[in-house]
Amino acid sequence: MICFMCLQCGVQFAESETPPDACPICSDDRQYVRWAGQAWTTSQELAQTHKLAMKEDAGVLAFGVEPRFGIGQRALLAETPGGNVLWDCVSLVSDEAVTEINRRGGLQAIAISHCHYYSVMVEWSEAFGGVPIYIHADDRQWVMRPHASVKFWEGETLALNPSLTLIRCGGHFDGGQVLHWKRDGGNAILSGDILQVVATRRHVSFMYSYPNHIPLNAKAVRKIARAVEPFDYDDIYGAWWNTNIIGGAREAMRVSVDRYLAAIA
Ligand SMILES: [Zn+2]
Ligand SMILES: [Zn+2]
8 A cells, every 4th residue: 555646746645556546636726737647656756856955944944845846835843932833844754854853842733724735744743753733624625645643623713832823814725824923033924825925025915826827806815814914923934945025024915915906906
């Protein structure tokens, strides 16, 4: 039995003898099937040609697969006095990464913005003794490798510890969530692509599908704006290396919502 991984999105599936018929995440309107056709790999096979990079991104320890794989995201370690949380996830785990996280106090939990970054979340959880993986219940259907460590939560916010709060924004996915991080030197929102930090790195945008250029409607964008409005933050960390708004992020969010709504009006 093998846990196959979709070569296009890097998401690992439940054990099977033969590869799944299709990847529902890539077949969905928001993604696309690999141009050469659906193909599969495994995390063991991937480790022969790729490695897990570990370096700081704007002061936060981050992990990404190199060369670029899947959707190209990097995961972030939100370190707090009440416990550390891995935000978003990538398709490889390494002994070096596990050792370094344990040296920094271990891992309390994993939380992932939405299914495009579920990757090998179960392998990451198992590497830390089966820590919980927090996913919003409205995205239940997108979990391709069900596991006891996956904790579906309901409602609009969930405090993981005194410094970290999950905020359900919806938008790109109904259960799309971001992580608010109270920290010395400036609070942050870790946003995945629920709030997408764009090229200026002074704005965010909002899309139903990024690769297929399908925008979100005004109602969904206003809902996202309302969800993060009560929170205080200076920085937004996006989904990829160096796609961050450092300083003034709350104002950047306000300006971005206004210009987006004007553009689609
Ligand atoms: Zn896929
Ligand atoms: Zn996405």
